[in-house]
Amino acid sequence: MQVTRAVDYGLRALILMSRQPVGARFFLQDLAQDGGLPRNYLVKVLKSLACAEIVRSHRGIKGGFSLGRAPREISLRQVFESIDGPVTVMHCLPDPGSCSYSGKCAAEVFFGQLRQSILANLEAHTLQDLLDLQAKIDCSKNCACHPEPAHAETTARKG
Amino acid sequence: MQVTRAVDYGLRALILMSRQPVGARFFLQDLAQDGGLPRNYLVKVLKSLACAEIVRSHRGIKGGFSLGRAPREISLRQVFESIDGPVTVMHCLPDPGSCSYSGKCAAEVFFGQLRQSILANLEAHTLQDLLDLQAKIDCSKNCACHPEPAHAETTARKG
């Protein structure tokens, strides 16, 4: 019952990117450093997100990654599924034919309901919600005398 | 975001055992066969459940496994945690010290809430609920002309 590291990393990178206007460029290197994420693994996650057009990738010397659309248009379910594939909760749920007990199994029914509630939750929230949450956290931290983020480079590159 | 096979198998075995009075004995062999579970893996899961006193194991020629207490006294959270350890959802949640972003991370807050809702769900339901669900399924199946369970041995051994 764990969120995979891939989704975790993807969300952290997306939160960093959401703090700047859509279209702002971010280098893999900076995202990894500022998010405390393994660079060479993050690149695979971002590739999945690029396939789903949640982010755009730009090659070349002034390349980088940018958000593909506004944070409010990116549901957490879309992030989960573009990285991990369908949210299954129990392996037999999305493919009833794979289990000979399908349709006569209490566990299947119970976890089907749990899955629906999780999916509803992920679908009801967008990256914007996480961004708002982050803004609230940052504000309360800044009011006290907390240290600055590790790298000023988190801000997007100016073309 | 998946329930592990171990928990899946454990629940299936517990549902089989719950259909007989507490104390009834079940051989590993029968549980595995009737539940369609890998015998040699199931034994490890049952050992975890035995450590948590959710089941009792009995050695010797007329040994087997029995429920440790009434299905209504076994919450699904207990089953999950005795097999898999704490339900973490996100690896850093139960141990804030493990993550340098703890307390300043929107993902942590969001998944903390998701975790609470999952835990509440697992805590609010017991094996008895799954049993009731199973009874309902069995009833509706028997009213139609569905095949019998694979093995009559699913019924407990009469000591």
Next chain:
DNA sequence: ACATCATAAGACCTCAATGTCCTTTTGTCA
């Protein structure tokens, strides 16, 4: 054209989850 530096792509490694197999220990019964 070419050097530079970004992502793209894929090989490769490690480890935990999953699953199998075999030997040992233990309780029952003749």
Next chain:
DNA sequence: TGACAAAAGGACATTGAGGTCTTATGATGT
């Protein structure tokens, strides 16, 4: 007490998640 059949326990194989590394490819400035 000895044979039998059950769980206990540990070694080992397989698979996928998580992570690293190297080479290819493309955009930019000179």
